[in-house]
Amino acid sequence: MRYSLYFIFLVLSSCSGRQEEKVAGPEKARHTIAILPFTGTDKNLILEIKSGLEKRLHAAVLLLEEKPVPVAAFYKPRQRYVADYLLVFLKQCNTGRSGKILGVTCKDISTTKKPYFNWGIMGLGYCPGEACVISSFRPVRKIRNREQFIKRMIVLALHELGHTYSLPHCPNDSCIMKDAEGKMNLDNGETYCNKCNAFLKQSGILRRQ
Numbered sequence: 088m089r090y091s092l093y094f095i096f097l098v099l100s101s102c103s104g105r106q107e108e109k110v111a112g113p114e115k116a117r118h119t120i121a122i123l124p125f126t127g128t129d130k131n132l133i134l135e136i137k138s139g140l141e142k143r144l145h146a147a148v149l150l151l152e153e154k155p156v157p158v159a160a161f162y163k164p165r166q167r168y169v170a171d172y173l174l175v176f177l178k179q180c181n182t183g184r185s186g187k188i189l190g191v192t193c194k195d196i197s198t199t200k201k202p203y204f205n206w207g208i209m210g211l212g213y214c215p216g217e218a219c220v221i222s223s224f225r226p227v228r229k230i231r232n233r234e235q236f237i238k239r240m241i242v243l244a245l246h247e248l249g250h251t252y253s254l255p256h257c258p259n260d261s262c263i264m265k266d267a268e269g270k271m272n273l274d275n276g277e278t279y280c281n282k283c284n285a286f287l288k289q290s291g292i293l294r295r296q
């Protein structure tokens with residue numbers, strides 16, 4: 088009786104504030120990635136990103152309940168949300184419960200990268216770290232079709248997650264880890280180059296293909 092009460096307490100205390108899907112499957116995932124959709128983001132896009140990550144990474148991908156983009160991150164003069172602030176927010180939401188947390192928003196996001204103040208970006212991630220964020224605001228521009236848009240967003244998620252796994256920018260033009268440098272480079276390649284690939288495989292993060 089004492090043990091069952093203790094068990095009930097454990098279950099109750101571990102499900103406050105977020106909804107997660109149960110992770111199943113024969114192969115125990117090495118770690119978990121939680122996706123936090125910010126309010127207003129296309130729900131189907133979130134599901135496509137989830138399945139794209141599951142196919143590529145050796146991780147269980149969980150969907151969290153959506154949350155509004157924190158008002159404090161808004162930079163009114165340029166109508167953008169400061170991504171550095173969103174990373175702090177995402178880290179607070181996760182508190183180490185999942186290995187990584189990926190925020191997805193449709194709002195324009197920015198960072199300050201000397202000499203550029205409030206520079207519009209597609210994504211940002213700690214390198215290494217727990218949190219990263221991606222925005223569909225720029226990748227949705229000038230798309231041929233939805234398939235291209237989804238592909239861009241998955242590549243972007245893999246790029247920012249790559250940073251959280253310690254990968255820096257890569258000089259290889261067709262590598263996912265290439266720095267965008269203000270351009271749209273999400274159509275250049277859908278894979279990590281051999282070097283980045285080897286690093287992630289060695290760390291047990293990439294699925295063997």
Ligand SMILES: [Zn+2]
Nearest residue numbers: 246250256266
């Ligand atoms: Zn980057």
Ligand SMILES: [Zn+2]
Nearest residue numbers: 257262280283
């Ligand atoms: Zn590379």
